[in-house]
Amino acid sequence: MTTQQLVSEIKKKKSFLCIGLDVDLDKIPAHLLQEEDPIFAFNKAIIDATHHLCVAYKPNTAFYEAYGIKGWKSLEKTINYINEKHPEIFTIADAKRGDIGNTSTMYAKAFFEDLAFDSVTVAPYMGKDSVEPFLAFEDKHTIMLALTSNQGAFDFQTKTVDGKELYKQVIETSKSWKNSQNLMYVVGATKAEYLADIRKIIPDSFLLVPGVGAQGGSLEEVCKYGMTDDTVGLLINSSRGIIYASNGNDFAEVAATKATELQQQMENILK
Template sequence: MIFRDKLETIIAKNNSLLCVGLDPDLTKLPKHLLAAKDPIFEFNKAIVDATHDLVCVYKPNIAFYEAEGIDGLRQLKLTVDYIQNEYSGIPILLDAKRGDIGNTAEKYAKAVFEFWNADAVTVFPHLGLDSLTPFFEYKDKMTIVLIKTSNPDSGMFQDLTVDGEPYYLRVAEK
């Protein structure tokens, strides 16, 4: 299903615009979960089971899984597969913040949409259109281009002026 249709359907069904981030930190998980074979997956599963009727999208941040190595990535795959098998109407936005050029961007796009089977992804536009095009080629998916972020230091570069306008607005116009 096309991302936009999937999102609109679940927004209407759950009457919600809530996006739940799945950003597990092993140092902050409940102690009883740490003994589980897959503590990150069990933590995520509990959150998903408790919120599936309240959300319109789940947003795992891939860095939290990468930080745990192969095992963390395996548990991300378990999480994505679980959501898609149990709650297939809820889209998955992979918060990957990718930004590279050429065949590297192509491989990132392939990984996000074909291996992880995400419905949407976050990317940075600062390397130019050729860093975004491979993601845009997946017509049934959504590529969210980050132009103005909420972190405290974002203004250091994003608020720089270009021809009298903030840089982030110039990027948005493109």
């Protein structure tokens, strides 16, 4: 999917919502545990109830790997279901991968070819040659961690490197990498005020913003500092606040209600 197609979807749906599909068997409604594939059954119900309200789905791979081969099968069924039923929706494998060159190529194949995701999240610590193998895939997007939403972000990311915070160095440096036009960045909503500075470095790039809702970030603040004029430039992720809003039989319906609330707020902001 091209960036232009993503922007069109955002304008059509009046939404820049991304729903995180982080399925924990301890948290889903008990009746689903009798299904052959409870994880996929849960995801399918959430997708059926919310696809018109969001422009992206983001399964976090950890939640699937924790269940081994069965989990990986559920992930495969989930991405295939989205791609078949709703090919207009942008898909993100939230995997936070990164390794030496030939190994990053294998990860890129895993998420872009074996599982046909539109994008994958990567970690920057190993530098240019650990990220460029992902960028080499045309029509795919690589979403690099810049400033994350957790407390640990202050351990290294905000430390000063050569007169500039590490997360800014990471963003700045990545602009010179081959096919950097395929880069997006993760910036946590819990640090919305940092977005003004980030926009000075990358005025147009898309940002994937976790941390709205359960982690305490504010949608209004993020949009105030991070939204771009023409293309919106933001994907706001909510996971737990939507998918676990109810663990009764009405979980999908309540998820849709929660997603609608966010979509409505977004529609108001887009006006």
